Amino acid sequence: LISREISPEQVGLLNDMIQSLQRSRINGIEVALTVITTDKYVPDLALLVHKLVRMENLDALFAVAQMENKVYVIGRSRVPEVDVDAVLDELGGGGHPSAAAATIRGMTLPQVEQRLRDRLASAIRSNRLARDLMSSPPIIVAADATCAEAQSLLRRYNINALAVTENGAADSPLVGYITRQVVEKALYHGLEKVPVREYMSRDVVAVGPLADMKEIQEKIISHKQRILPVCDERQVLGVVTRTDLLNLLVRAPGTEIAENGDVLDGSFGARTRSIAKLMHERLPERLVRLLQTVGTVADEIGCNACVVGGFVRDLFLYRRNEDVDIVIEGDGIGFARRLAQIMGGRLHSHEKFGTAVVILPDGFKIDVASARMEYYQFPAALPTVEMSSIKMDLFRRDFTINTLAIQLNTARFGTLIDFFSALKDIKEKTIRVLHNLSFVEDPTRVFRAIRFEQRFGFTIGRLTASLIENAARMDFVKRLDGRRVFTELRLLLEEENPLALIRRLNDFDLLKVIHPKLTLTAELESAFENVKQVQTWHDLLFLEESYMKWAVYFMALMRPFDRETTETICRRFDLPPRLQRLLGTDRLTVERLLYRFERRLPEAPAALCRALEGLGIEQILLMMALAERTEVKRAISLYVTKLRFVRPAIGGADLKRLGIAPGPVYGKILDAVRDAKRNGQLASREDELTMAAELGRTATAGTSHGKGPHNAGAPGAVRPKETEPAP
Known part of the structure; x- marks a missing residue:
């Protein structure tokens, strides 16, 4: 696209066009008109019209400009309903459906403007037909259905009127319609078992699928019908509501209708x-x-x-x-x-x-x-x-x-x-529900509202926030199946900053969904912040180690609760045994081990490894996040980044070449070599072979005396120095 600069005279003319711009609706189509006068000819009026269309996002624009002794009319259209070529043809102009112009002599500016307005009124016809505007399939009630059944349909589909056919089928004869107001009054008077046919409106008019906007508008207004059935020779195809018509007539400026072609059922009004x-x-x-x-x-x-x-x-x-x-x-x-x-x-x-x-x-x-x-x-x-x-x-x-x-x-x-x-x-940047009972129908939307708000940096709208508060106050969320609640909580904890979401749950008094006694304390906030830091640190190690990030947060969330309460929560959420173990037994194991570490750390790296080796990465990261002493965090960090990957350079084949008989002793020897290597006592493969050979001789000697390799005491053997028993 080439952007063309405009002159100062054109800028002034464009400003005049904006100041005189008028919008009006002609047969449901918005058309803009601007009328200006200038003493001298200003070139490229068409360019200014094009710019104005884009600036104001107009569907159709006609510019009428008197320059010197001529009146120029330029039309632009972005909707198929306005054929500017056909409109300006009567004024002696021409072009094509989306762009046309006319130059007129011998007429005053007001005369041209009036002729243009008259021509627009007759030339613009909406191509929106009933089949495009209708809501389909129609919601229908049988004439012999009770008023209570009609109320059920009105509530179920959140509508205000029902078409009535003889037997309730779309291909049954249309006999009337009934509104929510009539049904509710009937029920108020105790008439819930009375057939709909007794109170329905029988003087119902309908239109065919090819009825245009003018016919639809005339039928709805003149007959004061809340709904207008759309029928062919065989059945009721759909209904056009007063709301559908109103939405179409007041469609916001700046929206467009695409060119002719297949359209979606009921997409008009959008x-x-x-x-x-x-x-x-x-x-x-x-x-x-x-x-x-x-x-x-x-x-x-x-x-x-x-x-x-x-x-x-x-x-x-x-x-x-x-x-x-x-x-x-x-x-x-x-x-x-x-x-x-x-x-x-x-x-x-x-x-x-x-x-x-x-x-x-x-x-x-x-x-x-x-x-x-x-x-x-x-x-x-x-x-x-x-x-x-x-x-x-x-x-x-x-x-x-x-x-x-x-x-x-x-x-x-x-x-x-x-x-x-x-x-x-x-x-x-607003989160807004579509109707006021949204959280009553599906309370899981409460969690999604919070999740989207924090993920996108949006704000929950005022009405939507009050509806969340209502759902919490009325305990609708507590009625949810435990598995559905857990699924939503897990998704919350998988977000980038779970603490922000937990704070919002607390704002809406929704932490009680997990447990009535769960509250957001300073200790819990600190734990979540530390978990985030530890997980960020772990991710930057690029270990390609997958783990359940949400589970680390969930274990932190469960810290205030003992084993019995945790098990109750897990049963409510219907968690599989593996997760119940992780959130319950495994979490408590972490807390006990951390308590010991805070009092006294294992001095030997091998002893530290033996204490941590049975834990999953989720437990280890939780332990690191909850640790208070820097020395404890540093020790766990050393294990995660280095010690747990230390393995002997030798294997069973090497032990066999050393003449050690295969058997359980292989595992004991290799474990001892690994411990010594973790403790920094073995610098090379040769050191490992020397230690393994010595342990093998000790094991062989100990076999005849009932001793294993760790009981051997041969002089010169390379032995790991145990300064701390395994916890």
Whole structure:
């Protein structure tokens, strides 16, 4: 792109254009108009119009400028609904649908402005149709269902009105609709068992799938219907709600509608714009090609495909994320099967949930799911899943920042879809739930809110924070299955700075979920800070030694509790025996051993090694973090970095060549050599062989007298000097 400088006269004209800029909605489409006058001709008015479109992020702009004795009109459009060529054709101009111009003589500026406004009113027609705007599949109740059953559906799907058909099926005759207000009043009067048909609105009007915005708007307003069913000759296809229409009519400035092509069910009403260029800039090329292939396969089988969730969020946060989650409007498993065939991958599917994983030949995984909605039978329950549209699929997610989607179909590749102002929340660094019962339905979201807040440097929104406090106060988190709580806690402790997350748990009075008596003390904070320092130190050793970092923090968290209480906590979390041992018995072993070390360290390195050799790296790092004396930390550091790797340079073959008979004595001799080497008493392989030979002779002599190699006392033997018995 070449950036063209503008002259002082053009800067002044651009400022005038900004000052006179007016925005208005014409048939649901936002159009901007600026009218200016200048005494002399200023060149490159088209360049200024182009700059203004970009500066104000306008969908469509018409600039009317009187210069000398002529009136110039320039139009620019970034939406298919506004064909500027068709608009300016009547004024004697021309161009193409997205850029056109006209030069007019013999008319005053007000006359041109009025003719342009009249032309815009007749020329702009929304191409948004009912089939694009509707929510689908529709939520329907049978006419003979009870008011109590209708209330259950309204609550389950968090909607305010239900279409009513004769038998509750979409292909059954449409007979009316009923609102939440009517149902709740019926229940208030004790009419929960009365059929819906008794109180439904029978004078229901519907539209076909090809109804345009004007017809939809007229029907909803003139008939005062909360929902407008969309039907063909056979069935109810979906519904357009008053909220859908309102969202579309007041769509925020700066959003765009992509060019014509297949659109997602219910994606109108969302803020959309193309980010294909951004994807090429920030994603590896192989990943872009993969997403393009996904879109091509979706086109082939006739479905809409989006990449959603954290992948899209992290694209805007400049964070690397290659966890690709694809949502399909339609048969997700069928799509995944075809994708696996084309890419030579393997498929693992879960029919019950409509999900699948495609594993490519290089091991890369693609998660695929059919668009679905969830509802919860009771607080903290696992969700029940039903098929749905992309909008409902995104609505079931935890926070707005995770509701972004990018369409991948070829005609709309790279179109960002934002139903819930996710980009705004990302820009403002805010964690916000999608509805006020979010933490009641799934209390694990409490932990995720804290995790995302600290990971991204965001802030939990005021309302969301109050809802977390409510969930804690009402003990909804305590109703969770222990395994789910533990999974979330482990994820918290795997974050970069677990102490910050523990502090936030404490702020919301959520440490009681682990144990009622757990509180954040200065001692616990110090332990967490020391664990972080020790783990950072260990990581910088580049030992390529994997271990459970979270477990070190968890053991530190359990320090206030005795064995019995720890076992109770482990049982609540349903931990496997290995983890129960680590958090209980192994942790207490560390504390006992550390107590001894703080009083008196083993003087000989070999004795230190024998004390620590039975411990896992998690225990050793915890011990180092909790140690108070510098000498203890230094001794453990020496073991971690050097002593534990000290091994004899000789082996069994060398002992055999020395004439020592094979047997258990080999292990005893090599252990003694290793101890001496750790103690710095052996400098070379020859020293090791000399000591081994001496121990072998002692062992041979001791066999006839009932003594082992450590009992031998031959003069001149190289012996390890034991200054501290093994603990």
